[in-house]
Amino acid sequence: MNTLIKPKPTLEDFLKLPETKPASEFINGQIIQKSMPQGEHSTLQGELCTVINQIAKVQKIACAFPELRCTFGGAGIVPDVTVFRWERIPFLRSGRIANRFEIHPDWSIEILSPEQSQTKVLSKLLHCSRNGTELGWLLDPEEESVLAIFPGQKVELYTGATQLPILKGIELELTVETIFRWLSFS
Structure with missing residues (x-):
């Protein structure tokens, strides 16, 4: 029996694929589609x-x-919220913002959805930290907590x-408390 072993996709292979909804990400050699955002997340x-x-x-x-795709450090990720310092935002000569961000964010924020693996989401934030991101947040609405990731991958x-x-x-x-109070409309 002759079985062909399919080679792992590369970042370049991934970036050539059509966009998906919700977005797909490439990290640690794997293509993973994000969860569809729901009420609390949105x-x-x-x-x-x-x-x-x-x-x-x-x-x-x-x-x-x-939901901005950022390509850096061998990965293509789409954090829930990215924050870039003004001087690092890629602008075109015309003054318009570029479509491609091939740099790490300065601050990356992820919001845990009920069906998401906390480990996989945290691994994205740790990837950001290893590649220069100054601050990461992982919001957990169920626990009403925030994990913060600092340089050196210190987690609080x-x-x-x-x-x-x-x-x-x-x-x-x-x-x-302020952040999770936003979920109450009463």
Whole structure:
């Protein structure tokens, strides 16, 4: 019996594939399709982008992007929210933003969905940290907690009224309670 062993896809192979909805990512030599965002996930993602951009984008300090593909360190990932310092945002000569971000984010935020593996999502944030990302957050709506990842892959757990670490230079104060209060519309 002659079986052919299919070679593992490369990042270049992955980037040639058509886009999927929800997005697919390439990390650790595997292609993985993200989960379809649901209510809590979408609410947190939208609020985070809005709150960060109301301060950072207006002052041209940084900009938060939802679902932006970032290709760096041999991976192609789509964090739920990425924040780039203003001077690192790739702009075209015309002043318009580039479509391709082939750099690591300065701050990467992931929101855990019920069917997602915390280990796989955390591995994306650790990949970011290994490749220069200054701050990572993993929001867990079920536990109402935030894991923060710092340079050197130091990980800290935040809950309750604890003030969350923010990317340096952004004058923003957020607590874990504040973030998860966004899920209540009453």
